[in-house]
Amino acid sequence: MGTNSAKSGAVLVVGGGIAGIQSSLDLADSGYKVYLLEETPAIGGIMAQLDKTFPTNDCAMCVISPKLVGCGRHLNIDLITNAELMGIEGEAGNFTVKVKKHPRYVDSEKCTGCGACVINCPVTKIIYPVEIDEVELSKKDRDIVDNILEKHVDQQGNLMPVLQEIDKHYSYLPKDVIRYVSTKLEIGITDIYNIATFYNSFSLTPRGRHKVSICMGTTCYVKGSEKLMQRTCEELGVEPGGTTEDLRFTVEGARCIGCCSLAPAIMIDDRVYGRVKLNDLARILKDYE
């Protein structure tokens, strides 16, 4: 044995299934430092997905849960999850391994495991970074929002009407206002964002003074509403769903405004135009400042 034959006193366990977990716990309890390497983002493996185990029909979760917690809390065990073993050198007693750790995009030191990010994913749901400091609203804004809250104070399920009125007043849901509502109604900010991002008619960014809804219902579609959308966007220089730079218009596709007999139809604010022709668009839009 050469110079690197000194025993290291640490063990690497590859694979965080029930076997890896049990081995790690046994080794850690007997005084070894254990590195438990797992390819997926969490340990547990197949057993954590089972209902019962063969042949005794024991409850799988009841068996594995204490061990999962044990692994997580054991001072001698370091979990390396979301990582792969790339190479191994050395000999029994002293190995050097190369591990590739995939990015988690979450700071696992700070994460408390509250699960709020899970509720709000995937993708379309935008999360603002949550700041802990007190919400500072100007007196004017506070009066407006208090007024709205006052109206719905005794109503069961008042979050939706409150958000609708705020959205109507500001033409979008301003971040500070949402946080203020969250503290006032004692509804978690993630729950509010969950609602705010679910519905099409709420917006988290300021919208134009006038909302142009091009009906994309079946009848309008059959009668050429796509061309209307294309022409409107060209006319105003925006993408579908976009807002003009001067905040004059927001152009959106609507899912049927119930005016199918007069297709293709568009709705600007609360006014409906039926049998719209491409060449009418410029004239109609001119009426809105």
Add this chain to the structure above:
Amino acid sequence: MSAMNAKKLDQLGNNGMESLYPEQIRISVGMATCGLATGAQAVFDRFEDELKKTGFNAVLSKTGCLGFCQREPIVDLFIPGVPRLTYVEMTPETVTDFMDALENRKIPKDNLLCQYDKELLLDDVFRKYDLTEKQNELSGTPLYEDIPFFAKQQKIALRNCGIIDPGSIGEYIARGGYRALFKVLGGMTPEALIEEVKNSGLRGRGGGGFPTGLKWEYTRRTEAEDRYIVCNADEGDPGAYMDRSILEGDPHSVIEGIIIGGYAIGASTGFIYCRTEYPLAIERLVIALDQAHENGLLGENIFGSGFSFDIQIREGSGAFVCGEETSLMHSIEGVSPEPGNRPPFPSESGLWEKPTNINNVETWANIPAIVIKGSSWYSSIGTEKSKGTKVFSLVGKVRNNGLVEVPMGITLREIIYEIGEGIPDDKEFKAVQTGGPSGGCIPSKLLDLPVDYERLAEAGSIMGSGGMVVMDSDTCVVDIARYFLEFTNDESCGKCTSCRDGSELMLKILTRITEGDGRPEDVDFLLELGEAVTDASQCGLGQTLANPVLSTIEYSRDEYDAHIEKAVCPAHVCKALVVYSIDADACTGCTLCARNCSAGAITGKVKEPHLIDSDKCTRCGVCYDVCNFNAIIVE
């Protein structure tokens, strides 16, 4: 609020009668969304100006939608002693002539559609008109029931739409309104009421088709301190708008239905969940609810019966899935509006875990009529398993667009070719899409299909909320299937993998086919995928989203094959598969197309034939639409 009793109801009704059939001339303008979209406001304003200017003695009022949306703006004229008359396609200019005629004591003849020799009021009382007096002047004017659009219709849910002023509770009562509520609270037990609704055979008009009486019974049977009633007015299906029309034209019929339902199941609170895209419907509902409150038809101790009930309006915020009942209830509660598990059904545990009964607007509007005229009358209409009438929105490529209420069991051919008077421009009928994104396309070989819940389901479609979009040979079924998948993919809440990812994958394949990149195995894969999504999804949205694809494949597989094998779109719709060119013989060089082409793909000198550069052409079709000489060729 003042207490309501029979005497006061009669008095309100008499007032309504006087305003419906006054001593002087009454002009009413149809001011529902469809009327307004074609300029009813301008017509109304002109009437107002003319009346003010001339001092002519007439009442001007607003009504809802008569259903004949194709010919809006519609104006109704009532002259004492003369049959009621309906005028169509009015404009501010024709109003002037109209008023001139009236001032000269003549009946205006321009734009006159029909006359009524009698009108049916709800409680079997006919208001007859004397036809002798002005007979000469009106000879040649068809009767209402002789107009093809109206001939086969039988109006129950739409009984007041387009006739009464939706802002007048008196006019609603004059036509028999709130009598059903009076009858129920005056001596019917909830059990007898439920039995009556069960016997009528009424089934949910929102699309599910569950027997209404049975649903009420289940809700009543669940032990609880309180129960809720919900009216589903989240009419999200593109192509259907009967609920909007009822709410805009006759909000009290829905409110009365809900109060009766509340009594039947023992609820004290009702919610109307209306989509935000219907601002006018919400406005009229708010007014109607206020009126019901003022007159003691809502609130404590209605009709002195000890029964108290109240209704709140909740607005949606643009999410299609909220039309699904569990999702809708979550939305009212203000929590994440994803669909929940059933069972427990809402009748056991609904809003705030209390038993809840949900019915659609049209269902509620039918209730007062059933109570007044009896279950045996209602069940005498329709087919064996589908009783009564159903409102359809007949739209798309059909001559008469509009809302039609027909007895169940009528054939598609009667609806499209008799009521709708066929396809415009002598094009060929291709298919009719029923039931919105959850429904399917029914081809021409099934035109003689009697319309009821079972038959439509057998044909691979559904009754749904009653949208009926007619398609002609210019419509590509693959493109329509892709359109619906785009819709459902966008509206899928993302809870079930099968729906979220399945719709994504189906959309991807359909898009590929419409772009000419379809693969031979695609159609079979779509069938397999469609079945999987149907089986594995939790709510109605996922369970039915494959229907438009499956039904178009079943009936028009050749069109799919043309796209895939020959890269040809037979209807010339799919952009990637068509080429635009100009017929040099027909082109007059008017430059209209070149000026309208946003891609700058059209070149040519004035008065010389133009050319399309197919590399630059985005195939938007604008040139085809604007050309006055049919010189644009699409291949």
